[in-house]
Amino acid sequence: MESFLFQLFIFLAAAAIAVPIAKKLGLGSVLGYLIAGIIIGPFGLSLIADIEEVMHFTEFGVVMMLFLVGLELKPSLLWEMRTPILGMGGMQVLFSSIIITGIALIFLPWQQAVAVGLILSLSSTAIVLQTLREKGLMNTSPGRSIFSVLLFQDLAVIPMLAVLPFLATIAIHDDGHYASVLFDISSLPQYMQIIVILLSILSIFFLGKFASRPIFRIIAATRVREIFVAAALALVVGISILMTSVGLSPALGTFLAGVVLADSEYRHELESDIEPFKGLLLGIFFISIGASLNFILIGEKILLIAGLTAALIGFKWLVLVVTGSIFKMEKKERSLFAIALAQGGEFAFVLFQFSRTNGVLPNQTIEPLISAVAISMFLTPFLFLAYEKFSSSAQGDEESRRDSDIIDHTGHKVILAGFGRLGTDLGRFLISAGIKPVIIDYDADNVDVLKKFGFEVYYGDITRLDLLEAAGAAEAELLIIAIGDIEKSRKLVELAGKHYPHLKIAANASDRTSAHELMDLGITQIRRETFGSALALGQDALKLLGFDPYEAHKLMRIFRKKDEDTMPELHKMRHKDKKSYISMYQKHSEDLEKLMALDLNLDMEEIDKAWTAANTEK
Amino acid sequence: MNKILIIFAHPTKTRSKINSALRAAVEDLENVTINDLYSNYPDFLIDIKREQSLCEEHDVIIFQHPLYWYSPPSIIKEWLDLVLEHGWAYGSKGKALEGKIFLQAITAGGDDSTYQKDGCNIFTIGELTSPYCAMANLCNMNWLPPFAVLGIHQGLSEDEVKFHAEEYRRAVIALRDGTLDIEKAKHGQYLNSDLNSIIRRL
Numbered sequence: 001m002e003s004f005l006f007q008l009f010i011f012l013a014a015a016a017i018a019v020p021i022a023k024k025l026g027l028g029s030v031l032g033y034l035i036a037g038i039i040i041g042p043f044g045l046s047l048i049a050d051i052e053e054v055m056h057f058t059e060f061g062v063v064m065m066l067f068l069v070g071l072e073l074k075p076s077l078l079w080e081m082r083t084p085i086l087g088m089g090g091m092q093v094l095f096s097s098i099i100i101t102g103i104a105l106i107f108l109p110w111q112q113a114v115a116v117g118l119i120l121s122l123s124s125t126a127i128v129l130q131t132l133r134e135k136g137l138m139n140t141s142p143g144r145s146i147f148s149v150l151l152f153q154d155l156a157v158i159p160m161l162a163v164l165p166f167l168a169t170i171a172i173h174d175d176g177h178y179a180s181v182l183f184d185i186s187s188l189p190q191y192m193q194i195i196v197i198l199l200s201i202l203s204i205f206f207l208g209k210f211a212s213r214p215i216f217r218i219i220a221a222t223r224v225r226e227i228f229v230a231a232a233l234a235l236v237v238g239i240s241i242l243m244t245s246v247g248l249s250p251a252l253g254t255f256l257a258g259v260v261l262a263d264s265e266y267r268h269e270l271e272s273d274i275e276p277f278k279g280l281l282l283g284i285f286f287i288s289i290g291a292s293l294n295f296i297l298i299g300e301k302i303l304l305i306a307g308l309t310a311a312l313i314g315f316k317w318l319v320l321v322v323t324g325s326i327f328k329m330e331k332k333e334r335s336l337f338a339i340a341l342a343q344g345g346e347f348a349f350v351l352f353q354f355s356r357t358n359g360v361l362p363n364q365t366i367e368p369l370i371s372a373v374a375i376s377m378f379l380t381p382f383l384f385l386a387y388e389k390f391s392s393s394a395q396g397d398e399e400s401r402r403d404s405d406i407i408d409h410t411g412h413k414v415i416l417a418g419f420g421r422l423g424t425d426l427g428r429f430l431i432s433a434g435i436k437p438v439i440i441d442y443d444a445d446n447v448d449v450l451k452k453f454g455f456e457v458y459y460g461d462i463t464r465l466d467l468l469e470a471a472g473a474a475e476a477e478l479l480i481i482a483i484g485d486i487e488k489s490r491k492l493v494e495l496a497g498k499h500y501p502h503l504k505i506a507a508n509a510s511d512r513t514s515a516h517e518l519m520d521l522g523i524t525q526i527r528r529e530t531f532g533s534a535l536a537l538g539q540d541a542l543k544l545l546g547f548d549p550y551e552a553h554k555l556m557r558i559f560r561k562k563d564e565d566t567m568p569e570l571h572k573m574r575h576k577d578k579k580s581y582i583s584m585y586q587k588h589s590e591d592l593e594k595l596m597a598l599d600l601n602l603d604m605e606e607i608d609k610a611w612t613a614a615n616t617e618k
Numbered sequence: 619m620n621k622i623l624i625i626f627a628h629p630t631k632t633r634s635k636i637n638s639a640l641r642a643a644v645e646d647l648e649n650v651t652i653n654d655l656y657s658n659y660p661d662f663l664i665d666i667k668r669e670q671s672l673c674e675e676h677d678v679i680i681f682q683h684p685l686y687w688y689s690p691p692s693i694i695k696e697w698l699d700l701v702l703e704h705g706w707a708y709g710s711k712g713k714a715l716e717g718k719i720f721l722q723a724i725t726a727g728g729d730d731s732t733y734q735k736d737g738c739n740i741f742t743i744g745e746l747t748s749p750y751c752a753m754a755n756l757c758n759m760n761w762l763p764p765f766a767v768l769g770i771h772q773g774l775s776e777d778e779v780k781f782h783a784e785e786y787r788r789a790v791i792a793l794r795d796g797t798l799d800i801e802k803a804k805h806g807q808y809l810n811s812d813l814n815s816i817i818r819r820l
Contacts, residue, residue, distance in 0.1 A: 548632055553660030 007054075010047045011284050014040045019283075028134050030127045031381035033283050037290020048291060055288040055349070060240070061281025062346055064274055065126060066154060066251045067236050070258020071271050073151070078259065081148055088145055088323055089152020092341065095319045096121035103311070108365065111167040115360045116369065118160050119352060120312060124345035124377050125150045126282055131384055132340070138475070142333040145324075146340045157347050158252045161354065170359035193247075200246045204239060204253055208260030213448075216266045220444040220459055232273040265447045268440065268458040272466035285346065293374050294367070301368055308372035313379070317342040332391060339387045343380045344373030413476040415440065417462040417492060419450060422508055422529055423482035427455060437480065438471045463491045465499060473500045481507040484529070486514040493521045512570075519571045535560055555596055562592050619649055620719075620794050623676035627655045627683040627691045636725050636770050636779055637684060643783035644790045651676065655693045662696055669701045670714065678719040678793050679759075681750070685726040688739070688746045698753065707757045719793065719800070720754040721809065722747055722764040723786065729769030743768070744807060760800060765789055765809040785810050792817045 014036035022032025040047040048054070078085075101117030108116065128150060129138075137143040212235075219231050239257050240250035261267060298305050317338050324334035352370055355361040416427055416437035423441070430437055439455065440462045441447050447459045460467045462483075473479070479496055483489045489507060496503050506525040509515035515526050535556050542552035566588045573581045624644065628637050631654075644650055653672060659665075673679060683690045705711045724743070732739045733746070747764055754761035767774075767782045774782075789809060792798035803809055803816045 548630075548657065550629055550656035550660040551632070 003049075007048060010040055011054075011287055014047075014287060015283050026385070028131050028381045028384070029283075030130050030286055031378075033286030034290035034378050034381075037287035038293060039290075040287070041291030041293070043293070043295040044291075051288050051291045054284065055292060056353075058281045058285035058288060059346075059350060060250075061278050061283075061285045062126065062350070063240055063250045063254050064236055064278035065129075065282060067254035067258045068271060068274060068278060069125075069129075069151065069154065070255040070260075071262050071267050073259055074262040075259060077262075081144075081151075084145055084148035084327075085152050088327055089149045089156075091323045091326070092149050092319060093121045093153060093156050095322070096316050099315050099319065100312075103315070109169065111169050112361055112365060115164060115167050115355055116365070118163070119348050119355070120344055120369070120373070121316075122153045122157070122345040122347045122351075123150060123316070123341040124343050124380065125154060126285070126346050127343070127377055127380050128340050130282075131381060135384070135388075136474075137336075142329070142336045142340075145327070145329065145333070145337050149341055153345070153347070154251070154255065157351070158249055160351060161249045161252075164351065164355055164360055165358045167355075168359040170362060197246045197248065200242050200248075201253075201256065203242070204257050205260055207235075208257050208264075212261060212266070213264065216264075216269075216459075217444045217448060220266070220269075225461075228269060229273045232270050233277065235270075236274060265451050265457050265459045268438075268467055268470040269460040271470040272460070272464065275466060275470065289346070289349075289374050289377065292370075293378070294371055297367055298371055298375075305368050305371050305375065308368060309375045309379070312344055312372055312376050313342045335391070336387060339383045340380075342383070343376035345377070348373045412478070413472060414438070414478045414480060415462075415468075415471050415473060415476050416480045416482060418482035418484070418508075419446065419455070419457050420482070420484065422484070424450065424455075426480065426482055438476070440467070440471055463488050463495060465495055468492075468495060468499070473503060476500075476503060478504045478506065481505065483508065484510050486510060486517055489514070490517060490521065493518065493523060497521070515567065516571050516574050519568070531560075531563075558596055559592065562588075562595065620677040620796060621675065622647075622650045622678040622680065622790060622794050623672055624650065624652045624680045624682050624723075624790075625655060625694075625697070626652055627681070627694050627697075629656050629691055629693075631656070634684065634725075636767055636774060636782065637682070639779045639783040640682065640723065640725070640767070640786045643787040647787070647790060647794070649794055650790060655697060656691075659693065662693060664697055664700050666700050666703070669697065670703075670706060673701070673718070674714055676718070678721065679715075680721045680723055680765075680790070682723040683725075685724050685746070688741070690722075702753070702757065713758070716758040718759050719762060720750070720757075720759040721762045721793070722750055723766075724764045725767045725770055727769075727771035729772065733768070742807075762800070762803055763806055763809050767810075782810075785813055788813055788817065 015033060018036030018039070019029045019032035022035060023029060038044050041051065042048075097114075097117040097120075099117075100120045101113045104113035104116045107113075128146060132138050132143050132146065138147070216228075216231070219227050235257065236254055239253040243250045243253035261270060264270075320338035320341055321334060324337045329337060349370065352361065352366045356363065356366055412435055414430065414435055414437040416423060416430070416439045419427060419439050419441040420443070423439070427437060427439055436456070439457045440460050441450075441457055442459070442461050444459055447457045450457045458471070460471075462468060462471065473496065479492075479500075481489050481492055483492070486509065489509070493505060493507065496505060504525075505523055507518050507523050507527075508529050509518055509526050510529050512528065515528050518526050538559075539552045539556040542555065543549050547555075570581065570584060570588070573584045624641075626641060628634055631637055631641075641652065645652060651672065653669075655664075681690065681694060683694055689695070702708065702715075703712075706714050724747070726733070726743070728737070728739055731737050733741065733743050735742070739746075743764060743766055751761050765786060789798070792813075797818045799816045799818060806812065806816070809816075
C-alpha cells in the first residue's frame, strides 16, 4: 500500500512540477508529461518501478477518452462529418498502411509487414487532441479535418483488433492479458460466441438509449455528486469489462456507449465527471511513455531507430500532404494537417502489445518500433511549435482574414444557464432567431419534461467549473444566466469571470437587490425578471382604462427608460446608508411622475400656436 | 357602393379637436373602415399582410393625418415603406391598388396664405404632398387633391370645426356612393375647395 502511494506520489508530483514548467515555456502539457516521465524513469532518476504495469493500467485513460469522444459525437454530427471522416481518414489510413507495409516487406514476412503497416498508420489521438485543444484549434477547419482523421483511426482500431490475430505466425503464449474476467466465451461454440458478442453490443445500445435515463434521473435526484461520479465510472468500467470478456476492444464499447449517450440530457454531467479521471490517467499514461523510452536500446541501435522515426514521420507526412491536396485544403491548413498527424499513436502501444500476445510480431521487431513511435510522439509537440514559428513569420497579415472566416464558420456559441420559467421562453426565442444555445438546468424532472418537448437540455450544476467547461465555455461567446437564485448567479458570474474572461454575460436578476449585487460584480447586461411583464401588464391596464394605445406604449417606454437610467445612481447609493437610498428612490419616483404627467398633458394646440407665432414674427 | 378605408394616423389624437371631430363624423358610416395606425401598432411593428388585405378589400383609400414638418406623422412613412411592396403595389405584377381612389385628408397649422410661394412656408400644399401624388401614380391609383383643413393654429371655433366635419362627411359619403365627379375634382386645388360643384345631386 505504502509503495503504491509512493509511486502515485512520484507520478503526481512529477506531473505537478513538469507540466506548469512546460506550459510556461510554451511547450504544452503533453510534452511536460513526457519530459517528467523521462526524468523519473529508469534512465533518469529511476524513481518508478513497474512502468509496463502502470502503462497498462493507464491505457484505460484512452478508453475513457474514447467514451468522451463518443459523447461529443451525436449520431447526426457523425453523419454530417461522414465525408471528411471516411474520405480523409480512410485515405490516410489506407495509404499509410500500404506504404509502410511495402517498406516493411523488405525486412519482414508479409503477415508481419501488414501488421506493422496497420499499426503504424495510426496517429496519437491523445497528444494531438490535447494539443489542438490547448492551442484553441479544435473548431478551426484544419482542426476539424484532423479530428475526422483521428476519429476514423479510432474506429479503424476495432477491425484491426479483429484482423490482427489472423496474421499470427508465432506460437501464442497467452499471458492472460485479454483473458475473460467473468466467464470464458471461447469455451462456447462459435455461433454462440457471435450471439454473445451481438447481445453485449445490443445491451450497450439498450443501456444507453433506454435504461440510463431513469437510472441517472434517480441518481441526480439524490443531488449527491459523488454518486453520479460513481455511476459514470461504473458505466465506463463496466462496459470495458463486458467488452473485454467477449473479446472486443473496450475502446469500441465505450465509444459506442458515448455516441448512444450523446443525445442524453446527462451528457455534460457525464463528460465533466469522467474528464478529470481521463485527464489524470492520460497524464500518467504520457509519463509512462516518457519513462518507457528505452535509452539503452536506443543507444545501441541509434541509427536504426532514428531511421525508423524519420521514415515514419516522413512517409506519414507525405501521405497527409497528398490527402490534404486531394481534399483541396489551403496551403497553410494542409501543413498543419500534415504535421499534426505524422506521428505514431498510443494505440500502437496497445496494438503492439496485442500482436505480441497473439503471436503476430516477435519482440525484436516490436522493441525498436515502439521506441520509434514513442520518439515520434515525443517530437509532435515540437513539430507544432515549429509549425507555429514558421507560419506566424511567413504569413502575418493573412491571419486576421482567416480568423473572421473561422468565426463565420462556427456561428454563435451561447450557453443558457437555467431553463425554468424564464429560461424556457428565452430559449424558445433564441432558437427561433436561429441561435442554438447549450442549455443547462439542475432540475432533473424539469429537464425530463422539456426534453420531451424537443428542447436540447442538459442536466447539471452549471456553477461547477468542470460542467461549465463541458458545456463549452472555453469556446462560447456568450453566457446567459437565467437562474432565479442570486447566490448561484453570483457564483457562476465569479467562476466565469475568473476562468473565461472572454465570455460576455447577460444576466437575469430576480429583483432590484439582486440586480445591484450583479452590478457589484461588473455585469452590465442585467434584466430584472418581472420588470418586463410588470410594465407590459401596466400598459394593458392603461389601455383597458381607455388610454390611447400609443400613449400607453409611450408612457411605458418612458418609465422603463427612466427606471433603467436611475439604476446606476441607485446602485451607487446602495452602499451608503439606507435612508439616503430611500430618499433618492423617492426623488426619482417623483421626477418620473412629473415627467409622465408632462407628456400626458402636453397641449398640442398651445405648442402649435407658439410655433406658428415664432415663425410668422420673423 | 364603394368601400372606404380610412388610414388614420395621429400620435396624440385625444388632444386634437379637429382630427377627433373629422373622424367622429365618418366613423359610423356604413362601408367605412377606420384603421388607426398608432393604436394598432404602438410599437410600429406593422402587420404587412393585414394592411395589404385591408387595401385589397376597399375601393377608396384615405390617409387622414395632421401635417407635421410638412409631412405626415412618421408611422405613415413606415406604413408606405413596408406595405407597398414591389410585386404587390407596383412593378409589372403589382396591380393590387390599380384603379383605387387615393385621397389625403390633411389638417395643418398655417392657413392657405402661408402655403404659397411668397408665404412663410414657401410651398403650396399641392407641392408638399407631391410625393403622395407620385406614389399614387406609380401604383396606378386614381389620385384626388387633398381634403385640407388649414389654419388650425389660429384656433378653430366650435362652428368652424363642425363645418369641416360636416364637409368631410359629405365628401366621404359622395365617394362611397359614387356621386363625386372624380374628373372634375382632380382639377381643384383642394377636394373641399367647393364641394357643391363636384358632388352630383341625385
